[in-house]
Amino acid sequence: MTLFMIGLGLNDEKDISIKGLEAVKKCDYLFLEDYTSKLSVPVEKLEKFYGKKIFFATRELVEKRAEEILHKAIEKNIGFLVIGDVFSATTHVDLFLRAKAKNIEIKIIHNTSIMNAVGVVGLELYKYGKTTSMPFFEPSFKPETPYDMINQNFKFGLHTLVLLDIKKDQNRYMSVNEAIAQLLEIEEKRKQKVFTKSLKVIGCARLGSDNQLIKYGEVSELMRYDFGEPLHCLIIPGKLHFMEEEMLKLWG
């Protein structure tokens, strides 16, 4: 039978595409991968709208016991629901390849991802450099890659999208303020003037929802700004075209 890999979009149960919903209706089992992102509604809302029971696909199930999902797809239609897009930021290539190796038919149904929803702030998507992820710091784990990535993108005048850590099991979603505090901590150590308090950055919250929030300002201002509920991400602009500058004025 078929493994449907279905992007749900960014916000609620109604962001699924018509094609996605048609596929959902054909499925015998639905799995929701929700450890790498978060919808603004509980799973029950999806179940009610889709008229189907949804099982959580934990990281452990997807990464270590994917065979359990794929085994079902040999005889049944399986829907693997991904928040955002199926292959954006979190790729799910491993599951795709494993299904291919088992000759399981796969259908991909795309949707909006955070990777393109950030277009709304007005910076050209073509002018973003490497995207980077900011993990929660721990006493013995303080990776400086996001700082290096911002620096590298700056050298080519490119914008940087910083995706922020999620620890679903602890109900922890990194805020723009926490990301800024960690980048300032790295700056304090490295002193390369890459991420200073006078740098102008963009904080985004809940993009794609009715109460999305976009704020452009100096790090010193945004570090104290209340962005509200998750999810958040941070954008560091590179060299700005005058049209981009015009757009950014809207969020000041």
Ligand SMILES: C[S@@+](CC[C@H](N)C(=O)[O-])C[C@H]1O[C@@H](n2cnc3c(N)ncnc32)[C@H](O)[C@@H]1O
């Ligand atoms: C791994 S990415 C999401 C991948 C997902 N498959 C997609 O296509 O959007 C998760 C991170 O992106 C950011 N993010 C996702 N959705 C967001 C939203 N609606 N508003 C702001 N940031 C968001 C957050 O930093 C979050 O921790």
